[in-house]
Amino acid sequence: MSAAESIIRAVAEKIADDRAHRIATLAAEEFVRCNGMPTDTPDQFILRGQEVTDELCQDYIAHLKWVGGCVTFDGDSDDELVVLLGDYTMESLA
Numbered sequence: 780m781s782a783a784e785s786i787i788r789a790v791a792e793k794i795a796d797d798r799a800h801r802i803a804t805l806a807a808e809e810f811v812r813c814n815g816m817p818t819d820t821p822d823q824f825i826l827r828g829q830e831v832t833d834e835l836c837q838d839y840i841a842h843l844k845w846v847g848g849c850v851t852f853d854g855d856s857d858d859e860l861v862v863l864l865g866d867y868t869m870e871s872l873a
Contacts, residue, residue, distance in 0.1 A: 807839035
C-alpha cells in the first residue's frame with residue numbers, strides 16, 4: 780500500500796468513526812428524551828424503574844457522560860435517575 784493510499788484509508792476510517800460516534804450520541808439522547816419523563820427544567824428527564832437498570836439505558840447514559848452530553852443525579856427514590864442533557868465538554872466549561 781502506498782503512502783497516499785494509507786493516508787486516504789486513515790481519513791476514511793476517521794470519517795466513519797466520527798459518523799458512528801454522532802449516530803450513537805443521537806441515539807442515546809433520543810432514548811432519554813423518549814423514555815424519560817420531562818421535568819420543569821429544560822432538557823431534564825427522569826428515568827424510573829426498569830429503565831434505570833436496563834443495560835441498554837446504562838450504556839446510553841455512560842456514552843452521553845463520556846462524550847460530555849449529560850450529567851446525572853440520583854432521583855427522589857432509589858429507582859430514579861435524573862438526566863440533564865447539555866454540552867458538558869471541557870471546551871464548553873472553559
